[in-house]
Amino acid sequence: MAKKLTSRADDYSAWYNEIVAGADLAEHSAVRGCMVIKPYGFAIWEKMRDQLDKMFKETGHQNAYFPIFVPKSLFEAEEKNAEGFAKECAVVTHYRLKTDPNDSTKLVVDPKAKLEEELIVRPTSEAIIWNTYRGWIQSYRDLPILINQWANVVRWEMRTRLFLRTTEFLWQEGHTAHATKSEALEESEKMVNVYSEFAQNWMAMPVIMGSKSESERFAGADETYTIEALMQDGKALQAGTSHFLGQNFAKAFDVQYTTREGKKELVWATSWGVSTRLMGALIMTHSDDLGLVLPPRLAPIQVVIVPIYKGDDQLEAIREHITPLMENLKLKGVTVKFDDDDTRKPGWKFAEHELKGVPLRVAIGNRDLENGTLELARRDLNTKESIAFADAADIISVRLEEIQESLFNRALEFRKENITEVDTFEEFKEVLEKKGGFILTHWDGTGETEQAIKKETNATIRCIPFAEKPSSGKCVYSGAESNQRVMFAKAY
Amino acid sequence: MAKKLTSRADDYSAWYNEIVAGADLAEHSAVRGCMVIKPYGFAIWEKMRDQLDKMFKETGHQNAYFPIFVPKSLFEAEEKNAEGFAKECAVVTHYRLKTDPNDSTKLVVDPKAKLEEELIVRPTSEAIIWNTYRGWIQSYRDLPILINQWANVVRWEMRTRLFLRTTEFLWQEGHTAHATKSEALEESEKMVNVYSEFAQNWMAMPVIMGSKSESERFAGADETYTIEALMQDGKALQAGTSHFLGQNFAKAFDVQYTTREGKKELVWATSWGVSTRLMGALIMTHSDDLGLVLPPRLAPIQVVIVPIYKGDDQLEAIREHITPLMENLKLKGVTVKFDDDDTRKPGWKFAEHELKGVPLRVAIGNRDLENGTLELARRDLNTKESIAFADAADIISVRLEEIQESLFNRALEFRKENITEVDTFEEFKEVLEKKGGFILTHWDGTGETEQAIKKETNATIRCIPFAEKPSSGKCVYSGAESNQRVMFAKAY
Numbered sequence: 001m002a003k004k005l006t007s008r009a010d011d012y013s014a015w016y017n018e019i020v021a022g023a024d025l026a027e028h029s030a031v032r033g034c035m036v037i038k039p040y041g042f043a044i045w046e047k048m049r050d051q052l053d054k055m056f057k058e059t060g061h062q063n064a065y066f067p068i069f070v071p072k073s074l075f076e077a078e079e080k081n082a083e084g085f086a087k088e089c090a091v092v093t094h095y096r097l098k099t100d101p102n103d104s105t106k107l108v109v110d111p112k113a114k115l116e117e118e119l120i121v122r123p124t125s126e127a128i129i130w131n132t133y134r135g136w137i138q139s140y141r142d143l144p145i146l147i148n149q150w151a152n153v154v155r156w157e158m159r160t161r162l163f164l165r166t167t168e169f170l171w172q173e174g175h176t177a178h179a180t181k182s183e184a185l186e187e188s189e190k191m192v193n194v195y196s197e198f199a200q201n202w203m204a205m206p207v208i209m210g211s212k213s214e215s216e217r218f219a220g221a222d223e224t225y226t227i228e229a230l231m232q233d234g235k236a237l238q239a240g241t242s243h244f245l246g247q248n249f250a251k252a253f254d255v256q257y258t259t260r261e262g263k264k265e266l267v268w269a270t271s272w273g274v275s276t277r278l279m280g281a282l283i284m285t286h287s288d289d290l291g292l293v294l295p296p297r298l299a300p301i302q303v304v305i306v307p308i309y310k311g312d313d314q315l316e317a318i319r320e321h322i323t324p325l326m327e328n329l330k331l332k333g334v335t336v337k338f339d340d341d342d343t344r345k346p347g348w349k350f351a352e353h354e355l356k357g358v359p360l361r362v363a364i365g366n367r368d369l370e371n372g373t374l375e376l377a378r379r380d381l382n383t384k385e386s387i388a389f390a391d392a393a394d395i396i397s398v399r400l401e402e403i404q405e406s407l408f409n410r411a412l413e414f415r416k417e418n419i420t421e422v423d424t425f426e427e428f429k430e431v432l433e434k435k436g437g438f439i440l441t442h443w444d445g446t447g448e449t450e451q452a453i454k455k456e457t458n459a460t461i462r463c464i465p466f467a468e469k470p471s472s473g474k475c476v477y478s479g480a481e482s483n484q485r486v487m488f489a490k491a492y
Numbered sequence: 493m494a495k496k497l498t499s500r501a502d503d504y505s506a507w508y509n510e511i512v513a514g515a516d517l518a519e520h521s522a523v524r525g526c527m528v529i530k531p532y533g534f535a536i537w538e539k540m541r542d543q544l545d546k547m548f549k550e551t552g553h554q555n556a557y558f559p560i561f562v563p564k565s566l567f568e569a570e571e572k573n574a575e576g577f578a579k580e581c582a583v584v585t586h587y588r589l590k591t592d593p594n595d596s597t598k599l600v601v602d603p604k605a606k607l608e609e610e611l612i613v614r615p616t617s618e619a620i621i622w623n624t625y626r627g628w629i630q631s632y633r634d635l636p637i638l639i640n641q642w643a644n645v646v647r648w649e650m651r652t653r654l655f656l657r658t659t660e661f662l663w664q665e666g667h668t669a670h671a672t673k674s675e676a677l678e679e680s681e682k683m684v685n686v687y688s689e690f691a692q693n694w695m696a697m698p699v700i701m702g703s704k705s706e707s708e709r710f711a712g713a714d715e716t717y718t719i720e721a722l723m724q725d726g727k728a729l730q731a732g733t734s735h736f737l738g739q740n741f742a743k744a745f746d747v748q749y750t751t752r753e754g755k756k757e758l759v760w761a762t763s764w765g766v767s768t769r770l771m772g773a774l775i776m777t778h779s780d781d782l783g784l785v786l787p788p789r790l791a792p793i794q795v796v797i798v799p800i801y802k803g804d805d806q807l808e809a810i811r812e813h814i815t816p817l818m819e820n821l822k823l824k825g826v827t828v829k830f831d832d833d834d835t836r837k838p839g840w841k842f843a844e845h846e847l848k849g850v851p852l853r854v855a856i857g858n859r860d861l862e863n864g865t866l867e868l869a870r871r872d873l874n875t876k877e878s879i880a881f882a883d884a885a886d887i888i889s890v891r892l893e894e895i896q897e898s899l900f901n902r903a904l905e906f907r908k909e910n911i912t913e914v915d916t917f918e919e920f921k922e923v924l925e926k927k928g929g930f931i932l933t934h935w936d937g938t939g940e941t942e943q944a945i946k947k948e949t950n951a952t953i954r955c956i957p958f959a960e961k962p963s964s965g966k967c968v969y970s971g972a973e974s975n976q977r978v979m980f981a982k983a984y
Contacts, residue, residue, distance in 0.1 A: 030566060030623050031611065034559035039639060042556045064534045067526035068560075068613075068644055068660055069582070072589065072599055074522060082599060090561070091586040091601055092613065095648040097564065097578050107564055107574060109583055109610055118601055119523065121560075121584065121613070131522050141835055147531060152560055152644065156587040168560055343633055 005355075007289045012233040017162070019283055023292040023356045026162045026279075033160040033167030040356065041279065043300035045170070048278060049150065051202050051297075052172065055194050061146045061174060066128050068152070069119035074127040078252035081126055084219020088156040090121040090167075121154040126220060126271055129175045130249040137177060137267055139258045144187075145177040153275075163280035164237075164492055171275035174242075177267045179257065181246075184268035185223075188244040191272040192225035195240035203278070204295035204408040205229050205285045206415050207239060208438070208487065210463025215447050218271075222246035228462040228487070230415045231284040234436020236462045236489035239281050242272035280492070286380070286407050292357030293380055295407050296400040303329065303336045303396055304358045306349045308365030315340065321369055321389075322362075328393040334400065354379065359403050360396060380407055421485065425476050428488070432457055438489050440468070442482035444475035453477050459488045497847075499781045504725040509654070511775055515784040515848045518654045518771075525652040525659030532848065533771065535792035537662070540770060541642065543694050543789075544664065547686050553638045553666060558620050560644070561611035566619040570744035573618055576711020580648040582613040582659075613646040618712060618763055621667045622741040629669060629759055631750045636679075637669040645767075655772035656729075656984055663767035666734075669759045671749065673738075676760035677715075680736040683764040684717035687732035695770070696787035696900040697721050697777045698907050699731060700930070700979065702955025707939050710763075714738035720954040720979070722907045723776040726928020728954045728981035731773050734764035772984070778872070778899050784849030785872055787899050788892040795821065795828045795888055796850045798841045800857030807832065813861055813881075814854075820885040826892065846871065851895050852888060872899055913977065917968050920980070924949055930981050932960070934974035936967035945969050951980045 006014040020026055025041030037045065075086040096113030100106035136142060150172045160166050174191060178184040192209055199207045207227035217224040221243035229239045250266040257267055286293040296302050307318040322338065329336045339349050353361055361377040368374050374392055377384045380403045387395050418437025422428045431439055443449060454460050464486045475482045498506040512518055517533030529537065567578040588605030592598035628634060642664045652658050666683060670676040684701055691699045699719035709716040713735035721731045742758040749759055778785040788794050799810040821828045831841050845853055853869040860866050866884055869876045872895050879887050910929025914920045923931055935941060946952050956978045967974045
């Protein structure tokens, strides 16, 4: 515990890895690229999941569950989707192992148990779901279908990083079916707004909403909306996407419905998802060189109370003293932990809770009992104050709200400082290299220019921001006419 | 909707399948043996999951997440576990598909992308988890570890039935690590009690707790505890199991800890799980020839209000009239739906909600508005009563409690009638054939007798009930001495 973290300035990537390990969030497993999400990390993910689930239900969605396997032939049905997803994937070819005839302690694949058709472990579920929807949709009465699924997915990634890019990850994928194009478009816009609201109000993470350029769209989508967040190292992180799929999957899987007027029409589709990648975004948005910093709304423990005592009598006196406070806090909906572990010293506990990002720490000792005080430490500012015990519950509630707001404002301030408008390619490269962050600039709208910029600088168009007003100018690269600035950045 | 279900008496199996389909619970997917859990079925599962999750947390457990893949070599480490699980399983051998060189619309496995070591899609996670625990456990301070995981698992079943036996299913698996044998035993007993409490108080399903005979134990366990429920066709259903794993996995994965005294010891283990199979148990315990019957505590919709109206004015008058009732019910924690779908007639809706097992149905029309009444129908008894509108919220709350209790009592009564004590093998066979149900009889404790009985009758020892007192007698098959009756049945 005494060991200090690598600082962000020294090695941002090492800093990130050390926080993930040190705060007990996740670790690499025996399976290449797959992670183990540890209880503390999972508790944060559960809070995110539960809140998102609530927001999905409030917007009329229901959960369901579709198979983990996608038969190869279903992937072949939608060409772009296959191109984008079916290639780097886990392929199940057999359904049995047998004892190795040469070594009875070993198992080998039984060649007799070869599948007639290979199964892909789902990298995303459009294919299996739209193949199912064909059976569910006959008439306009069956629409809309507003379904979400919480699931694990597998994409065979070559370079993996905990939470940010793993072979297996957890996510939710919404899959909706609509009678009209406008309804489907409205749904995909609604859901990117839900993501934005969640990111800002719960993760305290400011995001920029916008559309993806064609080359950055989901494989099989006519339009992809995204929320883009800025990390402290100046790189962008795509935190959630919502796709308008047009009639592409309805065509591929022949999903038609009969209108009120008795005509046959293809169904319109959307899909949208966020994943455990959000954990990476959360960590990198707020944490500091002392460890994880968590917004109170997603903190598994919002307040930890550390007793400073000698001997059991003092510990019991403190326990008795703080019991009404703990009950009061619980009534206010505050999650509080009394850390009475007698195998660890207070200093060890302080460091541990700091590293784990507990938003507020109370320290209370014998002297405090006499004086009717306690010490309250804020993790976000790393400040301490002595407060009256009698006011503690109220002050703690207020501080938690303040921390939530203050983290958002700090991140927003950082982002404001790191959005730069540029008008020449020299400037573009200089900002990208020296400052990083988001770059707003004119682009001629062609894939060629986009590719050329990417090749030369590694920066990609993160989005065409919804909030960016039309403005005429010249493309930063080609000099051709442009009528809107778009947002470039290097990205995770 | 007009089509009646096959009756239980005519064809129990067809009846079950028709309820699963008709009540929109689940369906077969394009992947052999894998199911799609539809929104209504999933909403029931969510209620089960949320309650179980609450009970696990109240007993000190935390959730985490481990990889879906288990490298083949990890399975080889625990011989019995490998024997029991690693054989009929989904095997990932490759990580890439490529475009078929002979047909650019097709995909084929890329032979260059063969894995060095095959990955098994987890059939259960002891191997991957204990391999991970080795890194987490050094000292007594690290114990106990009390972890649960909600996950999908895959077992390559040859004959599948929706919910009861599917290739992929959803479940929770608890995996705990302890310093002492007695602590691990206590944990495994505690968790089978949690399952029993859940089954009885939430599913309204009486269960018998007991130990499995050696041959029916989990592969890798020293002791398996089970809850066994009786279905309406007289067959038993194993609804949940909790395993005392001894030090088997600690040995296989070399998981040791240092005691307070500085000695090295192997760690003790338990695991315990319930799955979407509980959905099958729930359906078969309560449903009748009219469709699904649900205990109110697990019903996604507890009360449905069907307006009987002509024209929009009447509908709006009813809506206005019942709005305070709906709000009142929501305040009481009752889930209520106003079924104002104008594309369906009341008769259609009645049949639909009956088939879907909504515990209470309110019908309300113009006449009721004038009289200050409404009609309340109970799904469990298929009875109707006219009640005063003013008392409706209170009566509905009371009826929901009554239904929960009444379903449990009915199932308990049925089980009592279908537990038979027998003392001769002739009687055993006769009861099994003509009456079914649980048979309590003396057994000599040998695997040979158990196998012989199974071979001759298809009945297995469901458990050695905790509640069954020692009593001396002769084994029903071999005539050898026995000091306790055990419980036999044919089983799902």
